[in-house]
Amino acid sequence: MDAQFLDLLAQKYDTEEKVITEIINLEAISNLPKGTEHFVSDLHGEFQAFQHVLRNGSGTVKEKIKDLFREVWTDHEINDFAALVYYPEEKIQLVKGDLCNKQALNRWYRQTIEQMLKLISYASSKYTRSKLRKALPEQFVYIVEELLYKTDATNNKDPYYEEIYRQIISLGLADKLIIGLAYTTQRLVVDHLHVVGDIYDRGPDPDKIMDTLINYHSVDIQWGNHDVLWIGAYAGSLVCLANIIRICARYDNLDIIEDVYGINLRPLLNLAEKYYDDNPAFRPKLQADHNVSEQEILQITKIHQAIAMIQFKLEIPIIKRRPYFNMSERLLLEQIDYDKNEIRIGGKTYPLENTCFATINPQQPEQLLEEEQEVMEKLLFSVQHSEKLARHMNFLMKKGSLYLKYNGNLLIHGCIPLDEEGNMEEMQIEDKTYSGRQLLDVLEYYLRYAFAHPEETDDLATDMVWYIWTGECSSLFGKREMTTFERYFIQDKETHKERKNPYYHLRANEEICRKILLEFDLNPDHGHIINGHTPVREIRGENPVKANGRMVVIDGGFSKAYQSTTGIAGYTLLYNSFGMQLVAHQKFNSKEDVLCNGTDVLSIKRLVDKELERKLVRETNVGEKLLQQISNLKNLLEYRYMI
Numbered sequence: 046m047d048a049q050f051l052d053l054l055a056q057k058y059d060t061e062e063k064v065i066t067e068i069i070n071l072e073a074i075s076n077l078p079k080g081t082e083h084f085v086s087d088l089h090g091e092f093q094a095f096q097h098v099l100r101n102g103s104g105t106v107k108e109k110i111k112d113l114f115r116e117v118w119t120d121h122e123i124n125d126f127a128a129l130v131y132y133p134e135e136k137i138q139l140v141k142g143d144l145c146n147k148q149a150l151n152r153w154y155r156q157t158i159e160q161m162l163k164l165i166s167y168a169s170s171k172y173t174r175s176k177l178r179k180a181l182p183e184q185f186v187y188i189v190e191e192l193l194y195k196t197d198a199t200n201n202k203d204p205y206y207e208e209i210y211r212q213i214i215s216l217g218l219a220d221k222l223i224i225g226l227a228y229t230t231q232r233l234v235v236d237h238l239h240v241v242g243d244i245y246d247r248g249p250d251p252d253k254i255m256d257t258l259i260n261y262h263s264v265d266i267q268w269g270n271h272d273v274l275w276i277g278a279y280a281g282s283l284v285c286l287a288n289i290i291r292i293c294a295r296y297d298n299l300d301i302i303e304d305v306y307g308i309n310l311r312p313l314l315n316l317a318e319k320y321y322d323d324n325p326a327f328r329p330k331l332q333a334d335h336n337v338s339e340q341e342i343l344q345i346t347k348i349h350q351a352i353a354m355i356q357f358k359l360e361i362p363i364i365k366r367r368p369y370f371n372m373s374e375r376l377l378l379e380q381i382d383y384d385k386n387e388i389r390i391g392g393k394t395y396p397l398e399n400t401c402f403a404t405i406n407p408q409q410p411e412q413l414l415e416e417e418q419e420v421m422e423k424l425l426f427s428v429q430h431s432e433k434l435a436r437h438m439n440f441l442m443k444k445g446s447l448y449l450k451y452n453g454n455l456l457i458h459g460c461i462p463l464d465e466e467g468n469m470e471e472m473q474i475e476d477k478t479y480s481g482r483q484l485l486d487v488l489e490y491y492l493r494y495a496f497a498h499p500e501e502t503d504d505l506a507t508d509m510v511w512y513i514w515t516g517e518c519s520s521l522f523g524k525r526e527m528t529t530f531e532r533y534f535i536q537d538k539e540t541h542k543e544r545k546n547p548y549y550h551l552r553a554n555e556e557i558c559r560k561i562l563l564e565f566d567l568n569p570d571h572g573h574i575i576n577g578h579t580p581v582r583e584i585r586g587e588n589p590v591k592a593n594g595r596m597v598v599i600d601g602g603f604s605k606a607y608q609s610t611t612g613i614a615g616y617t618l619l620y621n622s623f624g625m626q627l628v629a630h631q632k633f634n635s636k637e638d639v640l641c642n643g644t645d646v647l648s649i650k651r652l653v654d655k656e657l658e659r660k661l662v663r664e665t666n667v668g669e670k671l672l673q674q675i676s677n678l679k680n681l682l683e684y685r686y687m688i
């Protein structure tokens with residue numbers, strides 16, 4: 046082993062005892078049960094529902110409460126206490142309103158703190174004291190540890206403990222302590238969170254989800270196609286930028302662009318007012334609880350058309366300069382007969398409806414008007430100078446990747462492009478051909494390059510980000526085409542179909558999944574592929590667990606817009622030391638409903654995989670690192686102290 050490295054290590058562990066203590070510590074940790082991993086996907090801006098799932102640990106919090114108090118509490122009491130753990134600030138206010146006097150409130154405080162401590166003690170039983178300490182409310186660590194680790198068989202210290210409780214309450218600290226303990230519990234039930242893509246688009250609050258993730262104790266992200274679209278916009282891709290604004294307009298979410306990220310939409314609105322009018326195909330899909338005036342709807346409808354037409358124009362030069370994107374069928378503006386209002390697609394002619402081609406020059410349909418060009422330049426400037434967007438995008442880059450190998454599983458938002466025979470599909474990029482893992486690696490390389498060079502807007506890397514959003518060999522999309530144009534302008538639903546990569550039906554086949562796991566150097570006997578992206582239609586009897594358990598698809602539709610197709614409100618996955626469980630969530634109504642009526646979104650659990658023996662930290666990614674550290678320290682012992 047490198048003497049220089051060992052000398053450096055010796056600076057930190059400068060006595061024999063320190064080395065030995067650390068080895069004992071790491072050995073002990075690696076023999077603890079593995080922490081719980083929590084998988085979510087396709088959040089699509091639904092912050093409230095996401096938050097609830099996060100706060101209840103997909104049902105884990107309530108399970109722990111039941112384990113402890115099932116014998117002595119009614120269901121109502123269990124629900125009440127669970128609501129306190131999920132939303133402590135609000136629940137405490139409700140309790141205060143219910144209790145008639147100070148004495149009753151003090152009794153409630155005394156009881157509740159003790160119950161919370163019991164819960165924490167139970168929820169942290171598989172962690173080290175040091176890990177628990179880090180999860181405790183900072184200002185109360187000392188007190189809480191005193192109460193948690195009571196060791197007094199003789200009862201000599203009873204008055205001491207009672208005094209601690211009394212002081213907390215009389216000094217007015219009980220609220221703060223209970224709130225802190227509730228958050229500690231939430232944190233303890235989930236050790237690590239995986240977000241398998243699509244934080245952005247359709248729903249109203251992706252920024253709040255991002256802020257929550259930034260503050261979360263341990264998280265990674267597998268980018269979804271919608272996330273990549275936002276990254277692309279920030280990285281200088283005008284066509285990605287047009288897309289994010291179009292989708293925000295379509296879902297009545299322009300305030301995300303304007304108010305949340307501070308991007309000025311006035312120039313776009315001026316352009317929209319000049320060239321567009323009302324148009325039924327471009328009216329926004331309104332959020333249920335959003336009051337929007339007719340005048341605003343009209344404005345959004347105009348913006349929606351203006352930005353959609355800019356998007357369609359911007360696609361053309363990219364398709365032309367990148368023939369290996371294989372997208373020439375998508376040069377749709379060139380297939381239009383502007384006099385007859387018809388289009389030719391796949392050898393057939395279709396009438397066009399609800400058209401809004403006022404800015405198009407039929408001879409050169411890709412040409413942006415000078416005004417359009419100017420609007421896009423201003424928008425891009427604004428996007429690239431939004432401090433909040435920069436923070437969110439940097440976090441996406443730091444914690445995100447196209448795929449992740451974690452504890453033997455492969456996490457990926459969309460697909461691994463395959464051909465009909467189940468071989469890795471090849472894609473040519475310039476003069477090289479890529480497939481399987483190599484293809485994903487090169488796509489990620491381009492995305493990172495584009496992000497590092499936001500001033501370049503037409504280079505291959507920037508175009509490639511758009512390809513990841515919409516290309517047939519993209520692991521995040523994986524459909525032959527995205528029929529956005531057809532969905533706006535053509536009645537015939539036949540043209541709306543998007544042909545899926547064979548992966549989406551072959552993934553039901555165990556052999557195929559084993560082959561994919563092998564492609565990523567994962568053990569096919571133990572590994573799983575965890576996917577998001579395609580809503581599982583539980584309503585039609587589709588099973589999210591496929592290929593004899595090797596494949597788990599967890600997009601059940603957090604997105605309200607998709608809940609009528611899926612029949613549920615999303616899946617999440619839990620992987621603890623006992624195995625893997627899928628959780629199906631019922632529709633989330635509101636926080637108020639949980640608080641007042643105790644209606645927790647009922648979760649139904651299904652076992653995906655059961656460990657034959659309880660899985661330990663040493664068998665995980667983190668464990669691998671610990672074992673490496675132990676080996677380094679053992680080398681140091683030998684090198685320095687001849688042991």
Ligand SMILES: O=P(O)(O)OC[C@H]1O[C@](O)(COP(=O)(O)O)[C@@H](O)[C@@H]1O
Pocket residue numbers: 243270271295524527528529532543578
């Ligand atoms: O429901 P909308 O807004 O029409 O969007 C449909 C488009 O979204 C996509 O499904 C992509 O988004 P998802 O990754 O959420 O599936 C496209 O394939 C499709 O054209």
Ligand SMILES: [Mn+2]
Pocket residue numbers: 243269270271458521577578579
């Ligand atoms: Mn997706």
